[in-house]
Amino acid sequence: MANFVQQVVSGLASGGIYGLLALAIVLINRSTGVINFAQGEMATLSAFLCWTLMDHGWAFWPAFAATLFLSFGGGLLLEAVVIRPIQNGPLVGIVILTIGLLIAINGLTTWIWGGAAKQFHGPFSTAPIRVGGVAFSKQDLGVIVVAFVAVGLVAALFARTRLGLALRAVAVNPLESRLVGIRASTMLAVGWGLAAALGAVAGVMAAPSLFLEPNMMQTVLLYAFAAAVLGGMESPLGAVVGGLLLGVVLNLAGTYVHWIGGELRLAVALALILGVLLVRPSGLFGRTALRRA
Amino acid sequence: MALLELRDVEARYGEIRALHGVTLSVGEGDFVALLGANGAGKTTTLRAISGTVRTSGDVLLDGQKLFRRTPEAMARRGVAHVPEGRGTFSTLSVLDNLRLGAWVHGNASPRDLAHVFEFFPLLYERRAQQAGLLSGGEQQMLALARAMMAKPRLLLLDEPSLGLAPLIAREIFDVLVRMNESGTTVVVVEQNATTALQAAQHAFVLETGRVVLGGEASDLQRNESVRRSYLGY
Numbered sequence: 001m002a003n004f005v006q007q008v009v010s011g012l013a014s015g016g017i018y019g020l021l022a023l024a025i026v027l028i029n030r031s032t033g034v035i036n037f038a039q040g041e042m043a044t045l046s047a048f049l050c051w052t053l054m055d056h057g058w059a060f061w062p063a064f065a066a067t068l069f070l071s072f073g074g075g076l077l078l079e080a081v082v083i084r085p086i087q088n089g090p091l092v093g094i095v096i097l098t099i100g101l102l103i104a105i106n107g108l109t110t111w112i113w114g115g116a117a118k119q120f121h122g123p124f125s126t127a128p129i130r131v132g133g134v135a136f137s138k139q140d141l142g143v144i145v146v147a148f149v150a151v152g153l154v155a156a157l158f159a160r161t162r163l164g165l166a167l168r169a170v171a172v173n174p175l176e177s178r179l180v181g182i183r184a185s186t187m188l189a190v191g192w193g194l195a196a197a198l199g200a201v202a203g204v205m206a207a208p209s210l211f212l213e214p215n216m217m218q219t220v221l222l223y224a225f226a227a228a229v230l231g232g233m234e235s236p237l238g239a240v241v242g243g244l245l246l247g248v249v250l251n252l253a254g255t256y257v258h259w260i261g262g263e264l265r266l267a268v269a270l271a272l273i274l275g276v277l278l279v280r281p282s283g284l285f286g287r288t289a290l291r292r293a
Numbered sequence: 294m295a296l297l298e299l300r301d302v303e304a305r306y307g308e309i310r311a312l313h314g315v316t317l318s319v320g321e322g323d324f325v326a327l328l329g330a331n332g333a334g335k336t337t338t339l340r341a342i343s344g345t346v347r348t349s350g351d352v353l354l355d356g357q358k359l360f361r362r363t364p365e366a367m368a369r370r371g372v373a374h375v376p377e378g379r380g381t382f383s384t385l386s387v388l389d390n391l392r393l394g395a396w397v398h399g400n401a402s403p404r405d406l407a408h409v410f411e412f413f414p415l416l417y418e419r420r421a422q423q424a425g426l427l428s429g430g431e432q433q434m435l436a437l438a439r440a441m442m443a444k445p446r447l448l449l450l451d452e453p454s455l456g457l458a459p460l461i462a463r464e465i466f467d468v469l470v471r472m473n474e475s476g477t478t479v480v481v482v483e484q485n486a487t488t489a490l491q492a493a494q495h496a497f498v499l500e501t502g503r504v505v506l507g508g509e510a511s512d513l514q515r516n517e518s519v520r521r522s523y524l525g526y
Binding site: 162165166168172173175176177178179180181182183184 | 397
């Protein structure tokens with residue numbers, strides 16, 4: 001029993017990270033209609049920025065704030081330089097471009113910081129706390145709390161603010177948005193900026209437990225996609241709950257289904273994506289885009 | 294002075310020229326109908342005004358020549374364009390659509406919302422529904438209601454009655470007339486020339502990208518060639 005609880009708890013901890021990255025994926029999808037494959041590498045790059053600031057003697061929280069700020073700016077820049085020139089082309093072109101970005105950013109981080117893993121000291125202690133035979137750390141709890149705070153902020157942004165309304169409008173119908181007076185190109189850029197900042201949160205939260213290296217988020221990205229599909233590509237809360245659920249399912253499957261072990265975890269994620277798409281294509285929290293025939 | 298003036302406006306889609314020098318003027322408070330066969334350039338004329346197609350020639354608002362006419366800039370100048378096909382934000386709620394209509398004024402005021410719901414009580418009942426779930430007529434009403442939220446000086450409408458039951462089309466035109474009476478200048482492209490000429494004060498007839506005839510709507514109703522080509526009697 002203790003082992004079961006242990007697996008659930010550590011599953012939730014890694015699930016929080018999947019959820020955070022999934023949240024960034026959902027955000028960019030909702031505000032620009034793009035599936036961003038570079039989201040993981042962008043998060044890693046942000047984590048390296050934060051690490052570098054701390055390496056230069058900054059305390060964590062100021063470094064984190066600066067990283068969010070820089071990542072937001074970086075997202076704007078990326079949109080302006082790379083995405084905007086092909087904005088009017090087919091959507092699939094932009095999606096493929098993000099795969100190119102994935103490779104390019106990975107190369108950039110390896111070139112600047114080298115491939116060796118770096119120790120990243122986050123704001124929460126990774127020292128284990130034991131409660132009745134179950135071990136977890138403040139880091140584990142911190143990730144989950146941060147994930148829920150982030151989802152609250154994102155949900156409020158979309159549902160309650162003028163900016164959120166404009167972001168949704170542009171994603172649905174860019175031309176129509178311009179006709180009501182919204183600067184659509186600005187909104188697309190802001191969408192990228194926000195997603196980059198949110199990815200930075202995921203990267204910085206992941207780094208203390210995963211060790212910081214250029215490929216840190218690659219597997220996480222796949223899990224994050226699974227989490228986003230599970231929760232519903234459109235739903236911020238779905239992304240985080242999907243992430244947590246996925247973390248737990250993967251851990252339990254790896255522990256109790258002997259032939260899965262550690263090696264087939266990714267395959268479990270794939271099976272889950274397939275299953276969700278077959279049974280409930282809009283995900284657990286997704287709203288089907290209804291349309292009259 | 295005219296509210297809106299087009300002087301020798303040309304527009305093209307790639308290689309194809311859609312407007313061959315359109316010149317027309319619309320007075321403040323006017324209700325203008327644009328008539329013409331398919332492909333005569335009616336839709337493109339509206340698009341030239343709202344800045345959604347590249348043009349050469351001059352577009353003047355209040356006698357001022359306009360440069361850099363992006364759609365968002367025109368919206369801020371008080372031009373509301375409802376394109377053909379009931380442009381609504383289909384996955385957003387009816388209420389969100391209306392809020393977006395008021396975008397240029399900041400947040401939608403409860404008073405303006407109440408005013409619009411008075412015109413369209415049905416939209417109030419459906420306010421939480423996705424716009425894409427409304428019927429064709431309801432979507433056209435939503436598109437019009439959204440334009441109303443913008444409190445435009447100049448309202449451009451493309452084929453508002455297309456595919457609608459005659460009764461609903463009449464309702465839409467009644468709303469247009471009421472908006473016009475309360476001060477909004479209206480330019481409407483309409484294939485149903487009878488309805489359009491009854492509601493309008495002035496009309497222009499376009500043929501192959503040019504204005505070939507213009508004047509009082511009542512005069513055009515009596516015009517022999519207009520009757521034969523567009524009114525069918």
